[in-house]
Structures are given as C-alpha cells and as structure tokens.
C-alpha cells in the first residue's frame with residue numbers, strides 16, 4: 001500500500017486529535033490516573049456535547065476501550081457514555097481532554113483527503129473508532145451479526161477522508177503475515193479483510209473506490225482475497241465492481257485464512273451462482289446455490305461465464321468456522337468500568 005504521509009501542517013483552526021503529534025501508544029494513557037482520581041473525588045467537570053447536551057462525568061459512566069489487540073493492558077482509551085446507556089459512547093479522553101466522538105473523526109488538515117494509509121498513533125485511534133465504536137456500536141443496525149476484530153499494530157489500513165471527516169476505511173492482511181498468534185500459519189495472498197462506509201455516505205461509490213484501490217495497489221498479485229463471509233452489501237459492491245472490471249473476475253476470491261486453494265471461492269462465480277436461479281426462470285425466493293453444483297457448472301460453461309475463471313474452486317467452504325461474526329471477546333467494544 002502506498003503511503004500518503006506527506007500531509008501539510010497548515011492548521012488555520014484548532015487541530016483535532018488526529019492532527020496532534022503523538023509519538024507512542026503509551027502517550028494515549030498519559031494523565032489517566034490523575035484524571036480518574038479527580039473523577040473519584042467528584043472534581044471532574046461535566047462536558048458539553050456539540051448539540052448542547054451536558055453530560056456529567058462520574059465513575060459510573062466512564063469505561064475503558066481495549067484499543068490494540070496485541071498490545072499490553074495499558075493500551076486502552078477512556079470512553080464516556082451517557083448515564084442511561086453504556087453503549088452510547090459520546091466522547092473519548094485523549095491528550096488530557098474529552099473529545100466528542102464526531103470530533104475524533106475530523107481533521108483540520110486540508111491535505112488529509114482521499115484514501116490515506118494509517119501510520120500515526122492517532123490515525124490508528126481513528127481506525128479503531130470507526131471499526132469498533134461507529135460500526136461496532138453507534139451505527140449498528142438491529143440484528144447485525146458482523147463484527148470487525150480489533151486490529152493489531154501490524155495490520156494495514158487506509159482511512160477514507162472526505163471534506164475533513166473520516167467516512168470509511170479498509171484493512172488488509174498482507175501476504176505472508178501471520179493469521180493468528182497460535183497456529184503459525186500465514187496468509188498465502190493479500191486479503192481485503194474489512195471495509196466500512198459510514199451510513200450517511202453510503203451508496204455514493206466509496207466502497208467501490210476502496211475495492212478499486214485495493215486491487216490496483218496489488219498489480220503483481222495473480223490472486224487477491226476478500227475475507228469470508230462477505231456481507232450482502234459487499235456482494236453488491238463486488239458485483240458492480242466485477243461488472244465494470246472484467247479483467248478482475250478471475251483474480252478476486254472470497255477466502256478463509258490462510259487462503260489456500262481449498263479455502264477460496266471465486267467471487268464472480270459465486271455471484272453468478274447466486275443469480276443463477278433467476279436465469280433458469282426459478283422463483284426469486286430460491287436460496288443461493290439451489291441448483292446443483294454440477295449442473296450450475298455445466299450451464300455456466302455453456303454461457304461462457306467460466307471462461308475467465310480457469311482455476312475456480314467450486315468446493316463449498318461455507319461450513320467452516322466463521323472468521324469474525326460476534327467475536328465480541330476480541331473487540332474493544334466491551335466497556336470495562338474504569339473504576340474496576
């Protein structure tokens with residue numbers, strides 16, 4: 001992934017957290033102990049949110065968000081939630097002050113725009129906020145069972161900045177990087193691991209832009225992965241993308257770690273198989289893969305769909321373990337009371 005770190009330092013207004021220079025993750029918790037002591041003694045001032053709401057700061061409504069997956073316990077962020085609802089995170093404590101969640105996702109730096117590689121400590125805080133607080137809690141549709149893991153420091157991510165705000169991101173498991181700390185297995189191909197666009201900015205082509213960026217930034221790789229399971233929305237994005245970029249149809253696979261051939265399914269072929277019952281004139285309510293695989297393959301060959309996917313595996317890997325859904329033990333969204 002290319003770096004876009006040459007960001008100008010021309011602030012005309014007060015910088016937001018991502019614009020502050022923080023050299024080490026330890027600095028994030030600087031002053032926490034003193035501050036928490038003042039909260040315990042009742043000396044903390046209430047905070048006023050941008051829309052004017054006043055929130056009292058007490059031990060009851062401060063929690064700790066585990067910030068880095070592979071970090072030691074000191075890497076957490078203090079979060080303030082409303083007294084009524086501990087999932088309603090309204091502010092986080094960074095560099096000695098409370099910042100409303102919306103402000104943590106803003107930048108004063110006009111050159112921070114488009115897709116920018118996550119490099120600095122504060123950029124990683126923004127990535128964390130987007131994946132664990134915005135996607136994980138605040139913009140979470142009811143019944144949604146997809147969660148993103150808390151990212152490790154070694155994971156690569158890009159944040160999409162638009163008009164001074166972080167509106168989405170994607171992360172990549174690099175080829176050769178370890179799948180986890182237990183098995184010693186490493187990824188056999190680059191894998192697009194998570195993609196997110198904030199609700200307000202959806203259906204404006206941003207996920208499409210990120211998928212294009214992922215594919216174009218790996219020109220020498222014959223095969224690219226997207227982490228299993230794809231959400232229905234992401235299937236839609238892939239369908240549109242592969243409809244436009246025919247040359248990528250044989251290159252993009254839905255994969256489970258570590259991404260060997262038995263753990264790959266060609267995305268374009270999957271999409272054709274999902275749509276196939278409609279081509280057959282079957283009911284739209286037919287479940288995906290309702291045609292037998294042999295028959296589907298034969299018909300797809302007839303239609304010329306398999307031509308571009310020579311080494312496609314039709315093996316159904318859907319019964320293997322899910323990668324992320326509901327892996328809440330691994331996320332930072334479980335608020336731990338700061339006083340404990």
Ligand SMILES: CC(C)(COP(=O)(O)OP(=O)(O)OC[C@H]1O[C@@H](n2cnc3c(N)ncnc32)[C@H](O)[C@@H]1OP(=O)(O)O)[C@@H](O)C(=O)NCCC(=O)NCCS
Pocket residue numbers: 194195196197198201202203204205206207208209229230231232233234235236237238240
């Ligand atoms: C899935 C997601 C990333 C799509 O982001 P987006 O920026 O709205 O997508 P785009 O605007 O680039 O969509 C491009 C095309 O993909 C298809 N598409 C996008 N979202 C879709 C959805 N929810 N259902 C069906 N098709 C969809 C459409 O064809 C769309 O083109 P159109 O708007 O002209 O009809 C976003 O909805 C999201 O963040 N969802 C929650 C997290 C998630 O599911 N991540 C993927 C994990 S695998």
